[in-house]
Amino acid sequence: MSHMLFSASKEKLAEKDHHQNAGKISSDEDLPYGSDEVEYNDEKGEFDTYDEEHGHAAEKRTRFYQSKRFWIKCITILVIILAVFIPLLIFVILPKLVQAIVNGSTMSMSQLNMTDATETGMKVSLIGGIDNAGIFPATIEFPEPIIVSWEGHQLGSMQMSSVKASGGKATIIDSTSFSIIDKEAFSTFAKDMLTIETFTWVLTSTVQVKAIGRTIKDISLKKELKMLGMNGFGKVTIDSFTMPGDAPNNAGAYVRLVTSMNNPSPIGMTLGTMVLDLFYEGTYLGQVTATDAVLIGNSPSPLTLEGLLFYQTNQTDLDNVSTLMSNFLAGKVTMTSAKGVAVKPDGINSISWLSNGLLSLTLNVPLQSPTPLNVIRDISIKDMGMIFNETSPYTPTASSNMVTAGFKLPFNITVGMQSVSNSMSILYKGKVLTDINAAVWSQAQSDVPGGLIVFSLPPSLLVVKDDAKEEFDQFIADLTVNAEQTFMVTGLASAVSTTPVGTVKLSGIPFTSNVTMKGLNFNSIDAAVTNVVVNGGTSDHITMNQMVALPNPSTLSVTGGSVLLTVYDKVTDQYLGELSIPNLKVVPGPNPTPSQFFFHPKNETLRDQFLSQYLTGAVFPLKVVGSKKATSIVELKAAMSLVSISSTAPGLTPPRLLVTSGTANSNIGTLLGNRQTITSVNMINPLNTELYVTGQVTQISWKGNFFGTINAKYEQAVPPNGAVDTPPLTLQHPSGLEFGFFLTTQFVPSYPLIALGGAMVPFDLDVMMSVRVGGPNGYPATIHYVQQQEILTKMSMF
Template sequence: MDAYSYPPTHPPPTQPEMSHIRQSNNFPEMYPTEHTDNDNSDAYSGVVATNPYNNDNARFSTSTSSLDSNDRLYPFPDTPSASTNALNTQPPGSKPGDDSDEQLADLNTDGKQPRSFFRNRRKACCFICCGVVVIIAAILIPLAIYVIAPAIAQGAVTGSKLQFSSAKLSNLTEDSFVMTVSGKVTDTGPMAATIDVPDGVVVTWEGMTLGRLPLDRISAAPFAGANIESSQVFAVTNKTAFEQFNKFMLTQQDFTWHLEGSANVKAAGLSLSGIQLSKDVTMKGMDNFPSVTIKSFNAPSDHPSGGIAIVIDSNLVNVSPVGVELGDLFFDVLYLNQTIGEVSATNITLVTGDNPLKLSGRLIPQNTTAGLAAVSDMFSKYIAGDNATTTVVAKLVKPSDGGDPISWLQNAFQGTRMDVVLEGGKNLTIISGVTLNTMDLVFAADSAYSPTASSSSLGASFSIPFGFPLKMKQISQNITIFGGGKALADLNTPYAAAQGDSTSGQLTSSIAPVPLVVVPGSEGAFNDFSQHLTTDSSVAMLMKGTASSIAGTSIGDVEIKGIKLSVQSSLTGLQGLQTKPVVINSLSVTGGTTDHMIIQLSVTMFSPSNVKITMGDISFDLFFQGKLIGQVLMNNFTLDRGVNTRQTITNFAPQGADAIAAGRTLLDNFILGKTNTVAIQGSTKSTSIASLQQALATLKLSAELPGLQTDKPIIVKARFAISLGTLFSQKGTASIDAFNPLDTAMKFLHIKASITFKGTVIGTMDQDLTGDPVVIPAKQVVTTQDFVLNLNIGPAAIDSLFKSIAGDLVTDITSEITVAIGDYQTTLDYAQNNVPTGLGK
């Protein structure tokens, strides 16, 4: 059988059939009609190639070249598969398509087969793929090593992010410092890598080079980056620029460093050098330390160098992650643009967050008005509980070991200003008590509710929340007086001299005359206050307000204003002026009007109060035997502390029969030298000052009115004359030598008398003298004209007649005399015993 014969079930197709097949399947013609010597036509001439491997991947070609046959392959899916094949020389059991070298050799040793470099499709594909791989590897490996890998590494370094979470500057010198940083590198990519920067990085800020900073090796994990914990010496290469940077960092909210360097990267077994590191690192600045608080402020003593020593416990919050080992700090303290003190702190390392600072120093002596005013205002705010904003200005920073200041740090630090709030003292009680040793009140009708108040002596207990010594020089008050829980009056006093010091805690001063202004609407309460002051032994009052003082200190005379004051005090009351009796020292009848007789009294009263009250003209009602018989007037009256002896005028003017009778008794007793108890009582009409009317109406005094004491009786001597006709007419004449004990002239207008001898009336007279009154000058003796004497002739009369002749007659005279004192007329019931009586004129 021919080697290329077809199986019986498939006879070889004829030429037209093959052509039909090719044409129907749109394949190129498989059987060429022309041959050349070079196309190996003998190998395939007239042959239709079957699928020698019994598969559906048969290839049919019309090319005369084996090379063309491998390049021009077309699928022929419709070619039927033969069950056996002349070329299928596979051993039994082998699978179709399992070609062996022997089979291929047999195939190519047939004299009719073409010779080719490739014997089959698989070997050709294998060689082609290997060639392509070799070519690609030859190109890509150098490309990857020398181009792609560095680019990837540079991109990874460039795309990574560098952050510093904290930084600390320590061991500071002029040219370097140790910089300890913590941070992280992120976005380094999916590969583990180590990054070295052998020469460190150049650090710049705002285009200015600051210095060079070595970096520790960075070992980055895939996708995780790396944490940085490094401590290296930062070499300062530009002190001027670094000084400007530090000043910027101290005062601004944030800053950005630029880091530039050349890195070596190891990743995926490759070592790459010359990778450029260029990173910006932004950190928060210190923002001028916006939160500085004073926890405590004390001024314990005078300072050895002058001024007042101060100690301040404060806290400074550093909002920046940058810490600095500063050393010793020195500051000036300014207030109201005046330098008032200097403080320092030692061995300070600035850290992130809270920085407790213990500052000590002094308030310096002030010799200008503005400086003293600034210190005064600061102390005033502290004492009053108000905040005062001071300014702390950095002056010097130097190493704690006593070395010279580091220029770039000193120049940056110097002039840094921080506003620091000195909180006012809390719950301070500076004045714990006020004692009004004296109080003077001057009332007037037109200022009833704004009397003038003053004090010649007041005392106060005080303490200050500091230990330094001070001496009080002047003091003033702006206070409201409360009584019964209600505001009564305001008292605003100017500065007055004061004495006292902080060691004793006591001061004395005075109050210059100022209005005590009753709070509108509190008039009734003030009336009650005045009444209690008059009747009670003590009157409590609350004094609330502020005081101000000028105190001498080692920094100068400091004025402290707004010292809060809320103390209980009291005034000693008048107790109704009854602690000691009222004494009428003397009585003098000095005249009269048609309405009243004028009597001058010298009265002594005792006031137990420490209040002196001037109340203008006042009057009291005068009572005797319960009957109103007149008024006691006190003009421009001032009731002083202690004993008061005042001249008063009593208008004697009883009205009504009962009052006239009582008044007549009083006068008779007075003329006779008898002491009488009288009552002096106030009323709402006692004063025209409204604020005192209620108070004076409560006064009820009792006094002993002494009788008239004279060295002569009113009737010095009596005379009567008789004749022979008297025995028959029983009428004679009589006259008297009358003495006027008063201090004003007195007129007898009518006299009615009875003369007795040994109890027997020997004569009477009833003489109207209105037309020819007997005028007796003050303290003089006058012999009256003859009065008609009605004799009662009897043994007694005859006996008296003989006695008178002998010159030793004394009689008793009982009389009712109507007198005029000035223009006031009244009747006296006067009786006198043992009156020397003579016969004749």
């Protein structure tokens, strides 16, 4: 479109020139843009204009900026302006611009370390930065010292090296000297710096800046430098706390603490030798010294303090020391304090302003072991007694004559344990069963080099937790029937101890240890029965008093009241009766225990066989079995239900003959007629209870030859351990020629005095005697016994 407009303009112009024959253009405005060519005429110093279409020179037209004179004027004006502006820029504007940039910049300090302190100054090393330093690269130089002020007081001055800035930032890394101007003000600042959270320094000086090839001098520098204070070192931690040994002359104990002091401030210091006093709850504990002490800016500063903890005599101070040591051994935090005494950078001479600053500082030092100490370990209960009481279930009384514990103190000092007390819990299979609180202090013996303490556990209530009664019952059951059992004890121990810092009471020292004890192992013992005495009988049972040995291979003692166990014949596994132990008390050793056996088997044959063999002194293998009904002590029911004890019980010892003498009277008529002999024997009762005889069937033989039978029903009481003559009994001889032939050919010829007054003849007696043990209303049984007895035998003619 622009091309069309341009062509149309040229056509109209040519047409106008052709019809009007106009030879001259009066002004430049009459010449359309682009219609003619212009050529500079060197002779006239002007531009010639040519007609573009016709190729001849047009009338001359000149614009104002095409004039040479115009450009000369412009250049002249520019030179004048520059001659005025450049000095103005250099000497007026640029210094103000640099000052504005310096004023708008910010300064920070990430590290400032003070070393080689003296009364008048120190060396400092700086790491910091400047921001908003302008867009041009520049070098900032400090021809004059920087004055450091704080709260309106000039503290000191320091010389700084030049700093190069680029991209608006500069890094400060310098080592220089700091000269104290106002010693009193600097001492006050040193005090506050150690304790306050933040502070502000004001830095003033005159600097010069090199930028864009120029050096701008006399630039004022005034910067507020906000920094973190040491804030009392915040949280001081204890990495280790030890007592290497006893101080001589009863002065106390050497102490060594490795601490870490958190310094949030960018300011670090080389302190050299630092002396501190230690306190706890107003008690002056002692004094410690750190050598080559250095505070590192923006980081924890390790510090090793060594010195002396003093011997204490005042009871309040001893109580505080006791608490301090107890808490440390227990892993608890105890907040102690350390107050500055002096700082000696060279180890000899103190610096007043530095010492004054430290004297105003109180460090709060939380004394705590960084790792659990596990002071008490490897507990061994050499013996343990438990007394159960039916009237107070699940609160048995526990005691021990000897408990040993290994212990390792983190102190290499002389310690003597005088007495101990503890509270403990028993854990079994991961569950807390009971708590034991020993309210009574017991005497203790200690072997510090050997790491052993020996003490007793006085009778103390063992309180079973409500939610652990079933587990406690199982625990007692396992101790009863197993050869050994492992459980865990955990609790808190206390000890009155002699130490180089005084007699202290170490309280609440935690301990956790596995304990393995030998169990009663009841199911593997042979509970031998001795001194069996039948001393009574009722219609329901025979009562036998006896001693039962309950050997206990363990160190466990159990007192559990009355126990009723079931007795079986071990061979046939048939029921015999109950074994009653009126007062079960099992201690380490053989434990001969008075008991009663209530004999009343259900099988009559077994009953008669047992009693008969008892009279002969036979030994009976038995099995004694418990049940939950065996005891009224609830804690022992589970244990009793698992008991199955082997036992052996002897019969009458020594065995005694029931017939001691007898007479037999017969004549030829009875022998040849009804073949009867009237017999009477003297019978003894070897029992401690009345034996009431209701009859007997006795088979009599002589040298293997059947001699006759006594089958009599009668009632006769034989007193305990007494003897009576039986009423006349009829001995019925065998009938037939054989017995007569035996009498005449063997028996009478063997004893010719029978007919002349009588002869003592040894007969074999096989007796089946019906009795009631204990009297007429006693326990019925049939006693079968066999014996040989010489009986006075007489034979007459009539």
